[in-house]
Amino acid sequence: MSTVDSRSMSGDGRDGEEVAARAVDLWKVFGQGEAQVVALRGVSVDLYRGRFTAIMGPSGSGKSTLMHCLAGLDTVTRGEVYLGPIALAGLGDAGQTRIRRERVGFVFQQFNLLPTLSAEENILLPLAIAGRKADPEWFRTVVDSVGLADRLRHRPAQLSGGQQQRVACARALVSRPAVVFADEPTGNLDSRAGADVLNFLRRSAVEHGQTVVMVTHDPNAASYADRVIFLADGQIVHELSRPTPDLVLDTMKRLDSAGGLAGAELREAVA
Numbered sequence: 422m423s424t425v426d427s428r429s430m431s432g433d434g435r436d437g438e439e440v441a442a443r444a445v446d447l448w449k450v451f452g453q454g455e456a457q458v459v460a461l462r463g464v465s466v467d468l469y470r471g472r473f474t475a476i477m478g479p480s481g482s483g484k485s486t487l488m489h490c491l492a493g494l495d496t497v498t499r500g501e502v503y504l505g506p507i508a509l510a511g512l513g514d515a516g517q518t519r520i521r522r523e524r525v526g527f528v529f530q531q532f533n534l535l536p537t538l539s540a541e542e543n544i545l546l547p548l549a550i551a552g553r554k555a556d557p558e559w560f561r562t563v564v565d566s567v568g569l570a571d572r573l574r575h576r577p578a579q580l581s582g583g584q585q586q587r588v589a590c591a592r593a594l595v596s597r598p599a600v601v602f603a604d605e606p607t608g609n610l611d612s613r614a615g616a617d618v619l620n621f622l623r624r625s626a627v628e629h630g631q632t633v634v635m636v637t638h639d640p641n642a643a644s645y646a647d648r649v650i651f652l653a654d655g656q657i658v659h660e661l662s663r664p665t666p667d668l669v670l671d672t673m674k675r676l677d678s679a680g681g682l683a684g685a686e687l688r689e690a691v692a
Contacts (some may be wrong), residue, residue: 438469438470438472439469439470439471440467440468440469440470440503441468441469441470441504441505441599441600441632442467442468442491442502442503442504442505442599442600442632442634443466443467443468443501443502443503444464444465444466444487444490444491444500444501444502445465445500445501445502445503446463446464446465446499446500446501447461447463447464447465447487447490447497447499447500447501447502448461448462448463448464448497448498448499448500449461449483449486449490449495449497449498449655450498459655460483460486460655461483461486461487461490461497461655462483462654462655462656463500463656464483464487464500464652464655464656464657465657466487466650466657468491468600468632468634469632470599470630470632471626471627471630471631471632472626472632472633472647472648473622473623473625473626473627473633473635473645473646473647473648474633474634474635474646474647474648474649474650475635475636475637475642475643475645475646475648475649475650475664476488476634476635476636476637476649476650476652477636477637477638477643477649477650477651477652477669477672477673478651478652478653478676479653479673479676479677482652482653482654482655483652483654483655483656484636484652485604485636486655487652488602488604488634488636490502491504491600491602491634492521492525492527492600492602493509493517493520493521493525494521497510504520504524504525504599504600505524505599507520507524522547522550522551522596523551523596523598524598524599524600525598525599525600525601525602526547526592526593526594526596526598526600526601526602527593527601527602527603527604528586528589528590528593528601528602528603528604528606528622529589529603529604529605529606530604530605530606530608530609531609532577532582532585532586532588532589532609533589534577534585534588534589535577536576536577536578537576538576538577539573539574539575539576540569540572540573540574540575540576540577540580540584540588541573541574543577543588543589543592544560544563544564544573544588544591544592544595545560545592545595546592547592547595547596548595548596551596553596555595556597559595559597560595562629563591563594563595564591566591566621566624566625567587567588567590567591567621568587568617569584569587569588569591572584581614582609582610582611582614583610583611583613583614583615583617583618586606586607586609586610586614586618587617587618587621589606590606590618590621590622590625594625594629594631599632600632600633600634601622601625601631601632601633601634602634602635603622603633603634603635603636604635604636605636605637605638606618606619606622606635606637607619607637607639607642615642619642619645620645622635622645623645623646626647633646640666640667640669640670640673641666643664643666643669644664644665644666644669646664647662647663648660648661648662648664649661649664649669649672651672651673651676653676658676659672659676
């Protein structure tokens with residue numbers, strides 16, 4: 422299992438923050454010849470422990486591809502991905518599966534709950550698959566945080582969409598992963614249920630030191646994050662700290678109007 426010097430992943434980030442995940446000169450190319458598509462073009466980014474980061478960009482900008490590569494769900498064409506001190510390259514399928522199971526949590530737009538299991542059984546499923554037992558105190562903390570204490574015996578069909586997504590959030594956190602990746606987690610929810618989920622993800626970072634990385638197209642959802650990274654044409658072109666919905670929306674509008682520019686010109690247009 423490849424690693425890097427622990428100093429490079431702890432205390433080497435911005436303002437001395439610990440880096441939970443890192444991409445270094447990341448390239449992802451799909452297809453060959455005339456059908457070739459370059460989804461990521463030399464992306465380098467540090468994702469900090471205990472922070473909530475949103476990734477945004479126009480359709481086809483590479484935001485979901487970046488998340489999938491960071492989470493080990495997709496291989497990279499060139500470059501390096503690290504989860505903590507562990508380099509994903511060269512681990513092989515079995516090694517990457519183990520790393521995802523031990524160090525990564527996932528929340529998707531589709532809740533992906535098993536209909537025959539109760540809410541509690543769905544939450545504990547990743548631990549059961551790994552042959553591990555839940556920490557009772559942490560389990561209660563997670564369940565209380567998502568407001569599901571009185572719904573644990575209910576099956577998914579007996580829960581609202583918002584409650585099902587909160588089950589999915591609890592499932593992602595119950596193993597205390599290094600990073601939780603959320604792909605459009607509020608896409609199937611109404612505004613109130615979406616706000617509940619986003620508040621939970623926010624509290625997970627602020628109160629429990631969880632690292633959360635979320636792909637979204639929604640400026641309001643992105644405003645819950647500490648930091649928003651903007652991609653266009655497979656490159657990081659801008660970022661915001663302490664974002665507001667208006668700031669995020671304005672940046673997205675400038676990205677749309679600057680479509681077709683490349684590299685430094687695009688970054689200058691968005692800045």
